[in-house]
Amino acid sequence: MNLFAQYTEPSTVHSFGIDELRGLIFDPIKFGTGYIPTVAMNVLYQHNMPDSTVVLVEAFLESPNGSIRRRAKEMLQRSHSQACIDKVCQIWADTQNNDLSELLRKQRWIASEPMSLRILTALKARRFEELYRGNWHIVDPLYELCHDENPTIARRARRVLARLQNQRAIEYLCWIWQYQKYDQFLGEIITEAGYMPQSPPDVRTLVIFHLNQTDMLFGEGAEIVPHLLKVCRETHADFAEKARTVLLNLEKEAAKDALFDAFIEENDKIAYEIISKIDYLPRVPQKQAIFFFMTEQWERYETLDFTHSILRSVYEKAKLALRNHIRKKLRKSGRKDYISIISGTSNQYIHNMTDDDINFFVQTLIEYQAWDKLWLLVFEVSLIHSIKIVRTLAEQDWQPKHGDERVVFVSLRELVTNDMVTDIKEVRKYIKPAIKCATAKVKNRINDVAFSPTQPIIAIGTGIKKVALWNFQKGEMENVLSMSKGSIGRVTFMPNNMLLATERIRLSRGDVHIYGWHDGEQFTLGQLRSSVTSINAIDDNTVLTTGRDQTLVTWDVNSRTEICRQELDFWARGVAFPLMDTDSDTPHEIALFHRGINLFGLSDLSEIASTSRNNSDMKIILCGTFTPDGQEFVAGNFNGYLDIWQLNRQKRFIRRHSWGFNAKKHSEVDIGQTRAVRLFPKRNLLLSAYSKGLVMIQHWANGDVWKSIPIEGKVLTSLTISQNGDFMAIGNSNASMSLWDLRAMDVPPIFEQPLAKTVPSYLPVVISLANNTSVYTPMRRSLKFIEHILRYRFRYDIEIDTIPTIRVGEFDIEIE
Structure with a gap:
């Protein structure tokens, strides 16, 4: 196979193909060495394309005729097309032919792409100025060429690397040095050139150490501290020692504070060692308090923060790692009064404590045998922790001092001796989100039902021109309201408890009235031309209706007038x-x-x-x-x-x-x-x-x-x-209606959140579920436990008596 075939594609030059022109040049039997080969090379030269250049290079390097070789070389030397020059450079790079090498040297040609070829040809042509200003992309190819088999190319590549003028290229070279674990070859170049990167900060720090200019870093700010601490932990002993020297000589307060923070927040041993040597103490009381506490200087801590309020505020805002460190030191101190650092002095802190905090808090109180304080947590922490506390107190044969608390404790103690459900998945398995409480039979057809927004009353629209107002909490009739004609179609309450009802007709068309009752008086709001499909209150004075007459209407209740009407092409x-x-x-x-x-x-x-x-x-x-x-x-x-x-x-x-x-x-x-x-x-x-x-x-x-x-x-x-x-x-x-309590939907969250977050409205549904024999027994025990907790928590809360409930039972609603 012809060596140069890989550089050409099938193409034509005028009416000749590339192969035909090559034949005219290389067939001495037919065409000799005179006119025809010269014409063929002129045609290729005039074509001035990379594929024609390949044939000229082939003629220059491989023609057995010296005259043809000279003509081909002359034509190549006159070439000004960058694409053709790129092709010559590519062939030279692949073949390392000496004749082509000399041609490139004299012509000082540089390839435009790829980057590696451009750099190689620039080095060959000694056009170094083209590379000195190059961006960071030139660094990798130059570094590879520094180890080239050709010593001249390798020497020239090193020369360029040591004379870079582009800052990004310098920074990238320094980064490679650091990434390759302080490559000796690149280190020599950095030293020779005196390169100083501006970023990234960690590389800049290491280069400064490499150049023995450590004192440059004494005046740096807080941002350098993490890099210095990282270097201190590295295996490069010289750099680690220099990093320690800088940390010991930091001049700015912000940098020293950052060193202090590294010890406090990350428990960094090196940071603590440096702080101790320079005897540094921040000016901020919060940092002083946490420092004294973490370094077990208990007397100095007590003098500064005798109420523990400073450290408590630090703890509330701290990240998990610092919280863990504080908890460890708290346990090591053996001081019961330090517990308030994580628990606070009032119940509101329980709301903000994490599960880890509560676990630690409970375990620490158990270790200190602080039973009275532990008992108070029963009503504040989550259910699983509350059960654990009661079991612990029962094992210690402990009882509260006060009689009412003792009654609650005895009830809880009896429950925790048996299996209980605490896992949220199990809770969702055994709890129904809706509890059927009552069934009411109505002798007449129920067309619509509406709940009062302010009272435990439902309005029942019937087929006999009457609206029944049923008190579902008492299980009895409150009132019966009548209309002059027609059955009740829709009923609704306004936010102010005003009741509205519409007639229902069997025909597709006919006058339908909208009635209202307020303070015992009946009034007519208006009428439509067909049955009302919906009636809804917007506010205390505005109501919206849709009807089978394809209308959408808003009404002013006080003035008994329409506000706006929209005719539709459908009925909603x-x-x-x-x-x-x-x-x-x-x-x-x-x-x-x-x-x-x-x-x-x-x-x-x-x-x-x-x-x-x-x-x-x-x-x-x-x-x-x-x-x-x-x-x-x-x-x-x-x-x-x-x-x-x-x-x-x-x-x-x-x-x-x-x-x-x-x-x-x-x-x-x-x-x-x-x-x-x-x-x-x-x-x-x-x-x-x-x-x-x-x-x-x-x-x-x-x-x-x-x-x-x-x-x-x-x-x-x-x-x-x-x-x-x-x-x-x-x-x-x-003709029956069932009433359901949906507050059971709120029960699963009770099992996950602190009991301190519960509200009185939870109590009725918890009681209902706890007394429901169809509920899984261990689940009922957990609910009964919660019931005792809630009853005690809200024992003085008057809201409990006013919370609406559904009276359980079966009722017959007779409307006369």
């Missing part, structure tokens, strides 16, 4: 409001759902966004809820599926995959239509209900099912949840 099945952070917040947008989703502004009822109107695949949406960020909408469909729709920048709702939240994925039987969807942001839970008797509660973060709850009855017709999310009412087609 219902309305969803954004999730508000507080009850006092007022929404600005609403979503209507039908065979699609439309977003409207509340101020003027103008449309803001919607799903595509050409989407033939849309299912009828019966219920829905916004996600906490307001950018997504969870829709419950007629076919029992859930979809999550995302609002994009073009103000379109785009459906995204949501199979993980579908009850059909987790159920082997037909679940029917989706009747309700509700998100509980603070609990991070999603509740969905289905017409064939299923309520599913899932974790919103990942769709994992917590519980699937079967609902008794023929068909689940409605599901209503109180505004605060504590209670749920479920209506069935068999």
